[in-house]
Amino acid sequence: MEFRENEAIYIQIADHVSDYILSGKWEAEQKIPSVRDMAVDLQVNPNTVMRSYEHLQKLEIIYNKRGLGFFVAPDGLEKVLENRKAHFFEVKLPELFKEIALLRIELKEIQEKYNLFINKK
Amino acid sequence: MEFRENEAIYIQIADHVSDYILSGKWEAEQKIPSVRDMAVDLQVNPNTVMRSYEHLQKLEIIYNKRGLGFFVAPDGLEKVLENRKAHFFEVKLPELFKEIALLRIELKEIQEKYNLFINKK
Amino acid sequence: MEFRENEAIYIQIADHVSDYILSGKWEAEQKIPSVRDMAVDLQVNPNTVMRSYEHLQKLEIIYNKRGLGFFVAPDGLEKVLENRKAHFFEVKLPELFKEIALLRIELKEIQEKYNLFINKK
Amino acid sequence: MEFRENEAIYIQIADHVSDYILSGKWEAEQKIPSVRDMAVDLQVNPNTVMRSYEHLQKLEIIYNKRGLGFFVAPDGLEKVLENRKAHFFEVKLPELFKEIALLRIELKEIQEKYNLFINKK
DNA sequence: GTGGTCTAGACCACC
DNA sequence: GTGGTCTAGACCACA
Numbered sequence: 001m002e003f004r005e006n007e008a009i010y011i012q013i014a015d016h017v018s019d020y021i022l023s024g025k026w027e028a029e030q031k032i033p034s035v036r037d038m039a040v041d042l043q044v045n046p047n048t049v050m051r052s053y054e055h056l057q058k059l060e061i062i063y064n065k066r067g068l069g070f071f072v073a074p075d076g077l078e079k080v081l082e083n084r085k086a087h088f089f090e091v092k093l094p095e096l097f098k099e100i101a102l103l104r105i106e107l108k109e110i111q112e113k114y115n116l117f118i119n120k121k
Numbered sequence: 122m123e124f125r126e127n128e129a130i131y132i133q134i135a136d137h138v139s140d141y142i143l144s145g146k147w148e149a150e151q152k153i154p155s156v157r158d159m160a161v162d163l164q165v166n167p168n169t170v171m172r173s174y175e176h177l178q179k180l181e182i183i184y185n186k187r188g189l190g191f192f193v194a195p196d197g198l199e200k201v202l203e204n205r206k207a208h209f210f211e212v213k214l215p216e217l218f219k220e221i222a223l224l225r226i227e228l229k230e231i232q233e234k235y236n237l238f239i240n241k242k
Numbered sequence: 243m244e245f246r247e248n249e250a251i252y253i254q255i256a257d258h259v260s261d262y263i264l265s266g267k268w269e270a271e272q273k274i275p276s277v278r279d280m281a282v283d284l285q286v287n288p289n290t291v292m293r294s295y296e297h298l299q300k301l302e303i304i305y306n307k308r309g310l311g312f313f314v315a316p317d318g319l320e321k322v323l324e325n326r327k328a329h330f331f332e333v334k335l336p337e338l339f340k341e342i343a344l345l346r347i348e349l350k351e352i353q354e355k356y357n358l359f360i361n362k363k
Numbered sequence: 364m365e366f367r368e369n370e371a372i373y374i375q376i377a378d379h380v381s382d383y384i385l386s387g388k389w390e391a392e393q394k395i396p397s398v399r400d401m402a403v404d405l406q407v408n409p410n411t412v413m414r415s416y417e418h419l420q421k422l423e424i425i426y427n428k429r430g431l432g433f434f435v436a437p438d439g440l441e442k443v444l445e446n447r448k449a450h451f452f453e454v455k456l457p458e459l460f461k462e463i464a465l466l467r468i469e470l471k472e473i474q475e476k477y478n479l480f481i482n483k484k
Numbered sequence: 485g486t487g488g489t490c491t492a493g494a495c496c497a498c499c
Numbered sequence: 500g501t502g503g504t505c506t507a508g509a510c511c512a513c514a
Contacts, residue, residue: 355452
């Protein structure tokens with residue numbers, strides 16, 4: 001996995017985990033990879049993964065069973081959806097429209113890209 | 122001007138200048154405020170403004186006439202548009218569509234918000 | 243290390259680092275001294291070293307691993323050679339020949355000095 | 364005329380004038396262009412040209428007749444040659460050989476370029 | 485430990 | 500007046 005510059009790696013890892021939960025690959029109560037395994041997998045310092053997991057734990061998206069590892073919270077999916085939807089509608093979308101106005105982008109152009117995107121998937 | 126946390130002030134100043142160029146307030150070959158004036162105006166350290174201007178100069182959006190100040194490049198507007206449009210279509214938009222898919226957001230919902238947004242303006 | 247006047251210290255530090263890479267003392271993927279260590283070593287302000295490293299990073303001669311430090315780029319040596327050779331053949335050498343023609347210097351004179359130089363080494 | 368970055372414009376203008384004297388285009392006791400004309404010609408602030416002329420005057424390469432303008436000194440050509448030759452042999456040439464050694468440039472390469480250069484002229 | 489950013493203030497060369 | 504560089508020192512996030 002490659003990381004974006006300008007954004008903390010631990011945040012990107014947390015988002016990565018959230019994506020898995022959102023997509024349904026990791027379900028409620030399911031064990032997620034150990035800090036160590038994840039660190040090896042992502043080629044990152046274990047401390048950094050630990051920080052991601054702590055972050056997700058604070059958001060009540062995952063929880064810890066001592067000695068066993070981290071697990072998706074019963075309502076983890078809902079929590080993620082809640083956080084991300086709020087951020088989407090209150091931050092991302094307004095920013096997007098502001099940028100569209102500033103760059104004088106035609107909605108038509110976006111529509112084309114959107115179709116392209118949909119078809120590609 | 123107030124600055125967002127989480128993003129370097131010098132980047133925000135650079136964006137601020139770009140916005141002025143985009144909006145047509147500062148045209149090609151026009152002098153932009155001196156480092157010192159801008160610093161006083163934005164209540165930041167001159168060094169910070171200097172970093173912004175260096176950044177914009179590297180992007181060929183502004184250029185320097187020695188002893189006279191910084192000026193909008195002849196094709197400054199195009200350069201800004203180019204950079205921002207590329208980022209919009211290659212990064213922001215794909216991220217948006219990925220997020221929409223992941224959060225299972227109905228386009229209808231966005232349409233509603235969009236109308237809201239348009240009406241508010 | 244002593245610095246020439248008339249040339250920015252941060253440029254001289256960057257050249258200094260380049261020289262180390264050129265000479266093979268610092269190889270690809272090898273960590274170079276931290277900003278702080280270098281600053282103490284050269285008796286300059288850490289900010290000044292930071293500027294040098296940013297400059298070298300822009301030239302893709304070194305790169306940063308977040309939290310770990312700066313490292314010589316895989317093709318750092320090639321990048322340095324490339325930049326310096328280009329400058330040598332496209333700027334320095336033409337200037338030299340122009341100067342030779344203008345000053346009506348006999349190549350014999352240079353040959354003599356050159357032998358001198360060779361012998362000195 | 365275009366100016367190199369990193370070098371003061373007034374120095375470059377002084378060199379420009381020296382080149383004319385060296386090449387024989389401007390001979391001893393001959394009037395050189397007025398500050399004003401030169402400024403218009405080079406698209407530079409007259410103050411900057413003035414500074415160049417003062418610089419050359421300090422080196423006794425040109426002199427001033429009040430109300431008439433600046434003139435090439437009787438021994439102007441010799442003065443220029445003296446300064447430039449010293450700089451050439453004591454600074455430029457040693458630097459060049461150091462660079463050649465560092466970049467491991469074969470003298471053969473230079474020879475080739477040199478022939479090229481000679482032929483071009 | 486690492487870099488990244490920022491402030492405060494200074495000095496300088498140049499235009 | 501303009502930018503360009505540098506010092507001194509601070510605080511912070513990140514690994």
